[in-house]
Amino acid sequence: MARDLQRPASTVHGWKKDARIPSNEQPHVLEVGLSLGLPITTEHLVFPLGRQAPSDFDLAANPVVVSCDRKAETQRKDII
DSSP states (O other): OHHHHTSOHHHHHHHHHHTOOOTTTHHHHHHHHHHTTOOOOHHHHHOTTOOOOGGGSOOOSSOOOOOOOOOGGGSOSSOO
16 A cells, blocks of 8 residues: 555554544545555545444533633623
8 A cells, every 4th residue: 555655654554553644645545545446435534443433422421511700891892
């Protein structure tokens, strides 16, 4: 794959080791992969380890209330 991408093998190995293909390389990797007949999609490039299911996310058991203590008169008037 590194040869077909015209990238050093160490670079492609680093992407595999980090489980991350840089975003600027993803279109080229997709194009080369498809030209080689690999069954890859953009999903494979962006999420090489797969997406987490919503139940896998860490959600706070007790949501924290956030409030703004800034007084309206101190806020900038020119910002909409």
